[in-house]
Amino acid sequence: MKDFMFVFRGPTPEDLKMSPEESQASMEKWFGWINQLQQKGRYKGGDPLMPGGKTIQGKKPVVTDGPFAEGKELVGGYFILSAESLEEATELAMGFPDFEIQGSVEIREIMKIPMHP
Structure with a gap:
């Protein structure tokens, strides 16, 4: 594994302009997806x-405001999951609730590096 x-x-919260009811419905979708992933042991x-x-970036580090990946796209969170392969991880990501609001998921395998004593 x-x-x-x-x-x-995905979009910034300001861009979404969700009502409290829409925000609650969105959170329920997230909790449902997390529950499915937990039930699968992933x-x-x-x-x-x-x-x-x-x-912070550059040879002579420059500090800028914001965690934005591109334009006003916000890096909003992360999960760590276990899967047999990138293909299975990709299939698990298909349940991401924010595709409907133009969100995206980047899937990266975590490299295991042995630690020196």
Whole structure:
């Protein structure tokens, strides 16, 4: 079994303009998906990320505001899951509730590096 990280991206909360009822319905879809992954023994953990943050980059590091991947697309959270293969991880990602609001999932296998004592 291999471990994979799902990185979730999507519109900013301001762009969504959801009503409280729509927000609640969205959360129920998320909880349902997490429950399905747990029942399959695949879900290992994950969390949403707070909006805001900093990015540091460059040979002479430059700090900029925002955790935005592209434009105003927000990196909103992550899961760690176990799967037999990238293909199975991809199939598990198909339950992502935010596809309907133009969200996306990046699926990456986690590299195992032996630690030195």
